[in-house]
Amino acid sequence: MFQDRLHAHLVPALQAAFKLHFGHDLDGSKVVFQQTRPEFEGDVTINVFPFLKASGQGPERTAQLLGDHLVAKLDIIERHNVVKGFLNLVISDAYWLGFLAEVGTKDLLAFPSTGMEMMVEYASPNTNKPLHLGHLRNIFLGWSVSRILEAAGHKVIKVQVINDRGIHICKSMLAWLRFGNGETPTTSGLKGDKLVGKYYVEFDKAYKKEVESLVASGRAKEEAEKQAPILLEAQEMLRKWETNDPDVRALWERMNGWVYDGFNATYARIGVSFDKDYHESGxxxxxxxxxxxxxxxxxFYEKDGAVWVDNTKEGLDEKVLLRRDGTSVYMTQDIGTAIQRFEEFPGLRKLIYTVGNEQDYHFKVLFIILKKLGFAWADELFHLSYGMVDLPTGKMKSREGTVVDADDLVQEVVDTARAVTSELGKLDAFTDDERTALFEMIGLAALKYYLLKVDPKKRMLYDPAASIDLQGHTGPFIQYTYARIQSLLRKAGMDADALGTTMGIHALLPEERAVIKHLHQFPAVLNEAATRLDPSTVANHTYELVKAYNGFYQSVPVLKEEDAEKRSRRLALSTVVAATTKKAMWCLGIDVPERM
RNA sequence: GACCCCAUAGUUCAAUGGAUAGAAUAGGAGUUUCCUAAACUCUUGAUCCAGGUUCGACUCCUGGUGGGGUCACCA
Structure with missing residues (x-):
């Protein structure tokens, strides 16, 4: 359970009680709250086992004495019971209703500004291939983490690094020159990134053919792979690029331009953007x-004319940073760009790299090197390492054609949303534009939620059928709950004045209490998500909140309630749930509809 | 070979060292003259193996087994 605002109420009282009864100070960090299990009475449970050494008493007695004290001293503690070493506390209705009234008019998930500036890097595509499923996990993660940090009060700078130079793009360029017949996105009707990707594949085909024929004419395979003329030509093109050959540069600009148009179309559709683009060429x-x-x-040190770093003391290896010919390696570049960013943004308090976990070692080394170079900010670097996305058939492999294209995937979930939603037939009042917008919203919610609900660190399986599912633990389920509340509020005529009058003589129903408790925890959840850079925490808690709300909605009348006080209290509760759900989904980069 | 990560219902995911390991989905049984049934209720079903630490282990340690990744004067 998360350490929420009750913690602040209870810990000092608990410490005072401890001192009084057992004569020792209680370490506040040992006080851990958990949700009371449903089979016992209570809202919050304190586990007293960690206190036993200091109390010198058995668990039951320790819990009993503390519980008696809390009930006597704190109005918000109604009563308690002790089960083994667990002290179950019943929190008063007044406390819960007071909390509800307090948040009724404000954003539960907006924290005061910290003034801290943080940079989040994500996406970072190569320009020779279209985006795929792996990029989507990366992008949704980076975007959501940015939003969560923003909600937590930080200033966030979102950036991507575009790997726009190198042998890969030269391969596409060369193949286009050879086989392209001047084809462009306009003449071919292909999205720019798809067109350039197509020629990358063409290159590979031609290359393989050349290698084969070289091998057939008696060359060793390894030699053939290095000597294939088309590869040599691509390498020559890269050299020309490096020496600023005008023709090569012009073609490079042109083809990269196509790719950017393609990427931007995808970014726009999935609803993400960047504050700044870095280009590898720069x-x-x-x-x-x-x-x-x-x-x-x-x-660092010099060996055989190259420059090395020795990280063996840190349990890592030695690593080349500058080749004998004085040229850079990838690590060198990353050292330089990190330094550049902190020069450009001197106020940066955190730099987060959203990069797959196959680069864990790389970042470990990078951070150690920057630390060794003496940069104080080296401690503020963070590798947001996420696991690969597997397919039911195994790994995605571009060579085997098993890569799931991002645009195709998005189209598929939107199509499914259209089919299912149309089938349900609730859209009579919608215009065509509204329908289209709704299908996009639902389809993307399904996809984003599917990818974000899993702990980022973990490798995950992409199951096409499950990702377009709109029922159960899914984005559309949450959207549906939101839309249903909006419908309720519209019918209630949303009489805002009534919302203040939530205090009253009627006891809270268990269903109402369950919902309020989920709301109550949410700020702590967001805090946790911001600290751990983990959107799945927000995703899962949002699900639990709306699930609790659905239970309430099912069995407790709102509009049909005749008692005005109960009715307005339930409307107030619904309002807060809707607002909090919307904000939580905003943190995930997911929109919610007013009706569906 | 060395190092890193992972292993939980049939399947996909949860579970700050704490109570009888939760959801979803799939399977079974129900709920609508009533605020949107994309919902709700009930039900079947799991911690890879062997040791250890602890009052208490899915969680920490050791050793296995199985899976993934990394280890270029590549990017």
């Missing part, structure tokens, strides 16, 4: 000077 020369400076300072 940063790949960075870092060299920093490494040389480190060499001078003795942080």
């Amino acid at each position: 940063t790949y020369v960075l870092g060299k000077a920093d490494v040389l400076a480190g060499l001078k300072k003795g942080v």
Whole structure:
């Protein structure tokens, strides 16, 4: 259970009680709250086992004495019971209703500004291939983490690094020159990134053919793979690029431009954006000077003409940072760009790299190097490492054509949303535009929620059937609950004045209490998500909230309630649930509809 | 070979060292003259194996087994 605002109420009283009865100080960090199990009476449970050493008493007696004290001293504790070492506390209706009234008019999930500036890097595509399912997990994660940090009061700068240079794009360029016949996105009707991707595949085909024929004419396979003429030509093109050959540069600009148009179309459809784009072509020369400076300072060393770092003391290996010919490696670049970013944004308090866990080692090394170079901010670097997405058939492999294309995937979930929603036939009042917008909203909710509800660190399975499911633990289920509340509120005529009058003489029903308790925990959940950079925490708690609300909705009348006080209290509760759900989904990058 | 990560119902996911391990889905049984049944209620079903630490272990430690990843003067 999360440490919510009750914690602040209870811990001091608990410590005072402890001192009084057992004569020792109680370490506040040992006080852990949990949700009371449904089979016992209570709202909050305190486990007293950790206190026994200090109390010198058995668990029952320790719990009993503390419980008696709390009931006597605190109005908000109605009564208690003790089961083994567990002290179950019943919190008063007044406390819960007071909480509801307090949040009734404000955003439960908006924290005061911290003034802290944080950069989140995500997406980071290569320009030779379209985006795929793996990118989607990365992008939704990065976007959601950005939103969560924003909600938590931080200032967030969202950036992507576009890997726009290198042998990969030269391969596409060369193949396009050879086989393209001047084809463009306009003449072909293909999205720009798809067109360039197509020629990357064409290159590979031609290359394989050349290797085969070389092998057939008696060359060793390894040699053939290195000597295939088309590969040599691509490498030559890269050299020309590096020496600013005007023709090569012009073609490169043109084809990358197509790719950006394609990427931007995808980004727009899935509802994400960036505050700043970095291009590898502009940063790949960075870092060299920093490494040389480190060499001078003795942080690095020279061996065989190359510059190395020795991380064996940290349990890692030695690693080359500058080749014998003085050129950079990938690590060099990353050193340089990190330094550049902190120069550009001196107020940065955190730099988060959303990158797959196959690069865990790379980032470990990078962070150690920056620390060794003496940058204080090296401690503020964070690798938001996420697991690969597997298919039911196994790994995604581009060579085997099992990669799930991002645009195709989005289209598929939207189509499914259209089919299912149309079947349910609740859209009579919708215009065509409204329908289209709703299908997009529902389809994307299904996809995003599916990818975000899993702990980012973990490898996950992408099951096409489950990802377009609209029932159960899904995004559309949450949207549906929201839409149903909106319908309720519209019919109630939303008489805002009534919402203040939630206090009253009627006891809370268990269903009402359950919903309020979920709301009550939510700020702590958001805090946790922001600390751990984990959207799944928010996703799962939102689900629990709306599930509790559905239970309430099912068995407790709202509009049909005749008692005005009960009715307005339930409307107030519904209002807060809707607002909180909307904000929580905003944190996940998911929109919610007013009706569906 | 070395290092890192993972292993929970049939399946996909939860569970700050704490009570009888939760959901969803699939399977079975129900709920609508009533605020949206994309909902709700009931039900079947799981901690890879062997040791250890602890009052208490899915969680921590050791050793297995199985799966994934990383280990270029590549990016």
